[in-house]
Amino acid sequence: MTEMTVAPLADVTMPSPRASARGRMQDLLPKIVLAPSFVAILVFVYGFIAWTFYLSFTNSKAFSNLNLVGLINYKRLWTWTFETDPPSNWYTAIVNMGIFGGLYVFFCLVLGLTLAILLDQKIRGEGFLRPIYLYPLALSFIVTGTAWKLFLDPGIGLEKAVHDLGWTSFKFDWVVNPRMMIYCVAIAGIWASSGFVMALFLAGLRGVDGEILKAAQIDGASTFAIYRRIVIPIMRPVFLSALIILTHLAIKSYDLVLAVTGKNPGGAAELPSTFMYTYTFSRNQMAVGSASAVIMLMAIAAIMVPYLYSELRDKGQ
Amino acid sequence: MSVDALAASTARPEPTRSPRTARVVIYGMLGFFAIIYILPLLVMVMTSLKPLDEVTGGNMFALPKHATFGPWAKAWGTTCVGLTCEGIKGYFWNSIKMVVPAVLISTLLGALNGYVLTKWRFPGHKLVFGLMLFSCFIPFQSVLIPMAVILGKLGELGDFFEDAIGVSLGFGNSTENLIIVHTVYGLGFTTLFFRNFYEAFPTELVKSAMIDGAGFFQIFWRILLPNSAPIFIVTVIYQFTNIWNDFLFGATFAAGDQSPMTVALNNVVNTSTGVVEYNVNMAAAIIAAAPTLFVYVVAGRYFVRGLMAGAVKG
Numbered sequence: 001m002t003e004m005t006v007a008p009l010a011d012v013t014m015p016s017p018r019a020s021a022r023g024r025m026q027d028l029l030p031k032i033v034l035a036p037s038f039v040a041i042l043v044f045v046y047g048f049i050a051w052t053f054y055l056s057f058t059n060s061k062a063f064s065n066l067n068l069v070g071l072i073n074y075k076r077l078w079t080w081t082f083e084t085d086p087p088s089n090w091y092t093a094i095v096n097m098g099i100f101g102g103l104y105v106f107f108c109l110v111l112g113l114t115l116a117i118l119l120d121q122k123i124r125g126e127g128f129l130r131p132i133y134l135y136p137l138a139l140s141f142i143v144t145g146t147a148w149k150l151f152l153d154p155g156i157g158l159e160k161a162v163h164d165l166g167w168t169s170f171k172f173d174w175v176v177n178p179r180m181m182i183y184c185v186a187i188a189g190i191w192a193s194s195g196f197v198m199a200l201f202l203a204g205l206r207g208v209d210g211e212i213l214k215a216a217q218i219d220g221a222s223t224f225a226i227y228r229r230i231v232i233p234i235m236r237p238v239f240l241s242a243l244i245i246l247t248h249l250a251i252k253s254y255d256l257v258l259a260v261t262g263k264n265p266g267g268a269a270e271l272p273s274t275f276m277y278t279y280t281f282s283r284n285q286m287a288v289g290s291a292s293a294v295i296m297l298m299a300i301a302a303i304m305v306p307y308l309y310s311e312l313r314d315k316g317q
Numbered sequence: 318m319s320v321d322a323l324a325a326s327t328a329r330p331e332p333t334r335s336p337r338t339a340r341v342v343i344y345g346m347l348g349f350f351a352i353i354y355i356l357p358l359l360v361m362v363m364t365s366l367k368p369l370d371e372v373t374g375g376n377m378f379a380l381p382k383h384a385t386f387g388p389w390a391k392a393w394g395t396t397c398v399g400l401t402c403e404g405i406k407g408y409f410w411n412s413i414k415m416v417v418p419a420v421l422i423s424t425l426l427g428a429l430n431g432y433v434l435t436k437w438r439f440p441g442h443k444l445v446f447g448l449m450l451f452s453c454f455i456p457f458q459s460v461l462i463p464m465a466v467i468l469g470k471l472g473e474l475g476d477f478f479e480d481a482i483g484v485s486l487g488f489g490n491s492t493e494n495l496i497i498v499h500t501v502y503g504l505g506f507t508t509l510f511f512r513n514f515y516e517a518f519p520t521e522l523v524k525s526a527m528i529d530g531a532g533f534f535q536i537f538w539r540i541l542l543p544n545s546a547p548i549f550i551v552t553v554i555y556q557f558t559n560i561w562n563d564f565l566f567g568a569t570f571a572a573g574d575q576s577p578m579t580v581a582l583n584n585v586v587n588t589s590t591g592v593v594e595y596n597v598n599m600a601a602a603i604i605a606a607a608p609t610l611f612v613y614v615v616a617g618r619y620f621v622r623g624l625m626a627g628a629v630k631g
Contacts, residue, residue, distance in 0.1 A: 026532055026533060029532075029533045029534075030433040030437035030439070030533060031433075031439065033429050033430075033433055033533075034429070034430055034433045034434070034445070036426070037426050037429075037430050037449070037504050037508065038445055038448075038449065040501050040504065041448065041449050041452050041501070041504060041505065042448070044460065044464070044501045044502070045448075045452040045455060045460060045501075045502075046448070046452075047463075048459070048460035048463040048464060049455070049459050049460060051462075051463040052459050052460065052461075052462055052463060055462060064462065064466060111350075114346075115347075115350060118343050118346055118347050119347070121340075121343050123343070123344070123347065129347055129351055131613075131614075131617055132351045132354050132355055133350065133351070133354055134613075134617070134620075134621060135354070135358070135610065135613055136354065137613075137620075137624060138558060138606070138609045138610050138612070138613035138620065139562070139606050139609065139610070140561070140562030140563075140564065140579050140605065140606065140609070141562070141564065142562075142564050142579045142582050142583050142602075142605070143579075143582070143602045143603075143605055143606040144357075146582065146586050146598060146599075146602045147357040147358070147360070147361050147599075147602065148357060149586075150360065150361070150364065150377070150595060150598070150599065151356070151357050151360055151377070155373070156372060156373055156377060156595065157360075157377055158377075160376065160377065161376050161377055161378050164376045191353075191354070191357070195354070196624055199621055199624065199625060200625065203625060248454055251456060252456050252457075254458075254564070254565055255564035255565065255579070255583075258564075258583060258587075259583060259586070259587075262586075262587045263583075263587045272458075273456065273458055276458040276461075277458070277461075277569075280461070280462060281569070286462060289462070290462060292458070293456065293458040293459040293461070293462075294459065296456040296458055296459065297455060297456055297458075297459040300454060300455065300456055301451075304451065304454045305451065308447065308450055308451060308454075309447075312443065312446070312447060312450075
C-alpha cells in the first residue's frame, strides 16, 4: 500500500522545475566535478598521443622540432630492418615480440586454465594453494626479473644446482646467452602472470551452472568430456578477455626485459617498448622513437578498441 | 538411466569426486606447481641471508649455513646506487612520498567520476567513459615524449621561481612530477572501478534523497560513501600496487637520488662496477617488494578483486 502512494508522488516531484540559480548550479555541478579528470585525460592522453603522432612525421633528433618530413621515419623503421646484417634493432624487436608474446600468451593461458581446473576439483587446502599461484602479481617486474636473473644464472643458479646433484654435463645458460635471453624473459613473464589467468578462469568456472554439470553427469559423461564439451565452451568469453589482456600486456612489457637481461645488453632482447626508449632517450632519434610508439599504440588499439566497445555495449543500459 | 542410478547420484553430496588415483595426480600437480611458484621467492630470501662466499660457492637451494642480516643492512644503508653509497632507504621514502598522494588523489577523483557517470548521467556519458577507459590500456611509450617535454617546461618554471622568489613552488620536483603522472594515468582505472560499483548501487536511494532535497555532494557524502568501503579498499590496493611497482615513469621522469624504489633497485642490481653482491641485491629486491607483498598478504581478497575488475570491464 505504501509503495502505491509513494510511487506516483515520486513521479510528480522528480522533474520539479529548478528555475532558481541554485537549481541550475546543481545541474551543472556533476559536470564541473567530472571536468578536471576528463580534461586531464583529453590533454595528457589524447593530446599527447596526437603530439607523438605528429613528431613521428618530423625530423626530431635529440630535441623535438616541428619540421615535417613525411613517412621517412616509418620507412626507416621497416626498410633498415631486413637489409642490414646483423638485422637492425626494429627487426629484432619485432621478432622478439613474436617469440615473447607468443610464448607468454600461450603458456599463461594453458597454465592458467590447467591450474584453475585442478583447483576446481573440490581441493582441500585451496585457500592455501591459491595465494601461492597469485603472489607473483604483487611483485614489480623489476623484482621478478631480478629474482629470475639469479635463479637462471649459470654460475650460481639452476645450472650450478643441477651440477651439484651430479649431472655435470647439464647446461642452461640462456639468461647470459644473447640468442636465448628473450626466452628467459618469457619464462619470468609466464611465472608472473599465469596466476592472474588462473584467477580469471577460476571465477569463470565457479560461475558455471551446477545443474548443467549434474545433468551431464547423470547422463554418464566423463569429467574430461564435461570439461571439453560443456565447461570450456561456456567459458569462451573469459578466454577472450584473458587473451586480449595478455596480448596487450605482452606488447607493453618493458621493465621485465631490462631486469631479466641486465639492461638488455647489445639490444639482444629488444622489444618495441625498449626500442622506443633507447632510440628516443639514448640514441637521439626522437622521430624514429615516436614512430615506433605509434605502431605500438596502433597494435594495442586494434585489439583493445573492439573489445572495450563490445564490453560496454553488452552491458547496454 | 535407471531410477536407482539417479537416486544414487543425487544422494551423494559431492558427485564430482573422482577416483583415488586421479586425486593423487591432481594433488601432485598442484603441489608441483606450488613449488615452482614459491621457489624463486624462497631462493631470494635464502640468498639474501647468506654471506657472499656462500652464495657464489654454494648451492642456491641450500639453507644458509651462517645466516646473517648483513646484506639487508648493507642494502638498506650503505650499498651504492649510481654514484652515492647510502643504500636504498632514501629511494624507499621517495616511493612512499610519491605513492601516498597519488593513490589518494586518483582514488578520490575516481569515486567522484564514477558517481557522476552513473547517477548524474548526461548525454554523451558513454563516450566520456569510453575515452577514459581506453586511457588505461595505452602503451605509455605513446605519451612519454610529450610528457617529458611538459615536465621539462615545469622544471624551467620551477627554476624561474627559484631565482625570483627563492622557492620553486614544487615545480620540477621529481616526486611531484611522478604524483601528477601517476594520478593522471591512474584515473581511467579508478573511474572504471567506481563506475562499475556505483552502477549496481540502487538508484532509487539516490532519487528519493533528491526528492528530499539533498544536493549533489550531500548524496555522495551521506549515501554513497558510507557504502563504498569495499570498492575503496580494492581501488587503493590496486593503485598502490601499480604505482609502487611502476618502473617506466620513474625511470623517465625522476632524476638521480629522487628516483623511486624500482629504479634504484634496477641500478643496484645492474651496476657494472665491482663484484656482484647477489645477497645484497636480493635483500634490496625483497625490501622493494615488501610493501606490495605485505598488502597482498593482509588483503589478498581485495587485491584479486581489483585485478579481476581491471580485466573484465563493463
